Amino acid sequence: MPNQFEFDTVINRMNTNSVKWDVQEGQLPMTIADMDFKTSPAIIDALAKKISTRIYGYEVPKDNYYDSIVRWCTSQHNWEPAKEWIVYCNGVIPAISVIVQRLSNIGDNIVMFTPVCNAYFNVIFDNGRHVIEVPLDYDPSVNEYSINWDLLENAFSNGHASLMLLANPCNPTGTCWKQSELTTILRMAHTYHITVVCDEIWGDLVLAPGQSYVPVMSLPKDLTDVAIMLTSTSKTFNTPGLHSASAIIPDRALREICSRGFAIADIISPGTTSLQGTIAAYQSSDDWVAALKNYLWGNVDHAKEFLASSIPEIKPVPLQATYLMWLDCSALLSNGKDAADLAEYLEKDTGLLLLPGNRFRGNGKKFLRMNVACPRSELDDGLARLQKGVSDFQSGLAPAQSQQEDASQQTSK
Ligand SMILES: Cc1ncc(COP(=O)(O)O)c(C=O)c1O
Secondary structure, three states: OOOOOOOOOOOOOOOOOOOOOOOOOOOOOOOOOOOOOOOOHHHHHHHHHHHHHOOOHHHHHHHHHHHHHHHHHHHHHOOOOOOOHHHEEEEEHHHHHHHHHHHHOOOOOEEEEEOOOHHHHHHHHHHOOOEEEEEEEEEOOOOOEEHHHHHHHHHHHOEEEEEEEOOOOOOOOOOOHHHHHHHHHHHHHHHHEEEEEEEHHHHHHHHHHHHHOOHHHHHHHHOOEEEEEEEEEEOOOOOHOOOOOOEEOOOOHHHHHHHHHHHOOOOOOOOOHHHHHHHHHHHHHHHHHHHHHHHHHHHHHHHHHHHHHOOOOOOEEOOOOOOEEEEHHHHHHHOOOOOHHHHHHHHHHOEEEOOEEEHHHHOOOHEEEEHHHHHHHHHHHHHHHHHHHHHHHHHOOOOOHHHHOOOOOHHOO
């Protein structure tokens, strides 16, 4: 299929203030959830038009912003939110921080499945709350995760839990939670008076055939009155720089608390390009998203094949959603070594940067996370570096600093 959106094109992002690409010459970052692709043509046009107005004053979301979200949820996910449920904010993580402040007290416990998005831990600790981890069960024979319901109920019932943070789908495991699972979580939350914050920032990027994302708010109303849904264009369209996200909250009282909290924390002012970018994403970028998902799934498939044939010691967890491959490296780790040691070795030996799973907690210290949202040639470069690094690691060689120079010639950056 012709690649009309140029996902194969390598774009040099060094020296562009990119967090991901703030690396040394010759290093290859396959780290934070940021894609190395141009965003959709509709967003690029909308931003160019906005910049050309030459006046960048204060803005406020209007009907066309809310309409675009309703359209997207309805057309992509077959679920229609009411416009009045939607509350604008400047990001999912800032929203979680405010929700933690408003809906829990200092010293409270906040429940989450682990491994999970590392930013959650910072938000909770920075706000003086405790984390109660509910480690997902892991079956190494199929490399799959599942919920341990007894542990969840223990965490809910311990008396000091007020909130649960749930990534649906989950970063880093790539799991889409099923309707029956979400239903059980919300039922339990009702029983123990827990508010469930459902972070659905990855909901648009379900890649595996036969899998689907279930928006928490598509469940019956008598369950969703304890839930807050958060969403954004940030992951799907690679637009974290728009600083635009939405909380979708059917329950009026919860919505009031969150709206007031967002206003007090001053996370309700759109940036110059926030509104136009979001509207262009949700109104006029369907083809681009379809092509993106296709390309990403091709990359995942390609990486899986390469791992199976060339680095069979690494077992990828079957990815349902996200573009973050979660690689079980247990077979490589002995003598007290963990994923952080392996990641450090790979960096020194080959210049390949992957995230060690330690920071996602749960059983993460045996895993590496690899971001495959990049042109195929960049992915091939990363896989070749991984193969070399793993082979050197297994031979017990000291990491070959000099190899970084060789590696830098393989990448087109
Ligand atoms: C589950 C999850 N939530 C939130 C974020 C970041 O959200 P934002 O940039 O809107 O604060 C990420 C980033 O990777 C994520 O994986």
